[in-house]
Amino acid sequence: MFDTPALATTVCSLSHVTRYAEALVPTEYGPVRTVVYRVGDAVPPEEHVALVVGDVDRGQAPVLTRVHSECWTGEVLHSHKCDCREQLDQALRAVVAAGRGVVVYLRQEGRGIGLGNKVRAYALQNEGVDTVDANRILGFADDARTYGVAAAILRDLGVRRVALMTNNPSKVKGLTDSGIVVADRVALKAEPNEHNAEYLAVKARKMGHSL
Numbered sequence: 778m779f780d781t782p783a784l785a786t787t788v789c790s791l792s793h794v795t796r797y798a799e800a801l802v803p804t805e806y807g808p809v810r811t812v813v814y815r816v817g818d819a820v821p822p823e824e825h826v827a828l829v830v831g832d833v834d835r836g837q838a839p840v841l842t843r844v845h846s847e848c849w850t851g852e853v854l855h856s857h858k859c860d861c862r863e864q865l866d867q868a869l870r871a872v873v874a875a876g877r878g879v880v881v882y883l884r885q886e887g888r889g890i891g892l893g894n895k896v897r898a899y900a901l902q903n904e905g906v907d908t909v910d911a912n913r914i915l916g917f918a919d920d921a922r923t924y925g926v927a928a929a930i931l932r933d934l935g936v937r938r939v940a941l942m943t944n945n946p947s948k949v950k951g952l953t954d955s956g957i958v959v960a961d962r963v964a965l966k967a968e969p970n971e972h973n974a975e976y977l978a979v980k981a982r983k984m985g986h987s988l
């Protein structure tokens with residue numbers, strides 16, 4: 778399967794992020810090159826994914842890019858508590874429509890606190906605590922995600938300059954600090970509903986998202 782030595786042994790700039798597997802996957806969006814990266818040699822492995830369309834390592838134009846954090850409740854359960862699934866959907870449609878782009882899918886559930894703690898935070902929110910304060914009560918930072926791994930994955934794909942699809946200024950800063958040039962920012966639309974309106978408002982008010 779790994780007859781291309783360069784593929785199996787690629788080591789990214791962040792020395793412990795390695796390209797592990799790659800295949801073209803047919804999806805409802807179209808064919809998507811699915812590249813799996815491993816961080817270190819933990820058991821079970823820590824894996825993240827780059828969903829790639831077109832030649833992202835060539836051309837002058839910034840590469841349309843989203844750095845997306847896993848949301849099991851939103852993406853699998855179609856939870857109404859957040860807009861993660863809609864953002865992932867918009868991002869994949871956009872890169873396929875552009876014929877060139879990357880969605881880096883970081884498997885860091887619940888802004889990095891894990892699924893169990895995220896559901897504990899939901900329990901607090903059901904008692905009226907907002908999303909940021911719920912994390913603080915559980916002893917976590919507002920947003921525990923880091924973007925060094927995403928930057929290493931982008932560098933490995935040959936992407937240096939991006940047009941970043943995000944409403945989150947800390948994501949722009951995180952990537953910039955990790956050496957990726959964010960040449961442009963592309964806003965994503967969020968559709969408020971009765972369950973997530975307050976969540977979106979808190980993201981805008983307390984976390985500086987432009988919604």
Ligand SMILES: [Zn+2]
Binds near residue numbers: 850
């Ligand atoms: Zn979500």
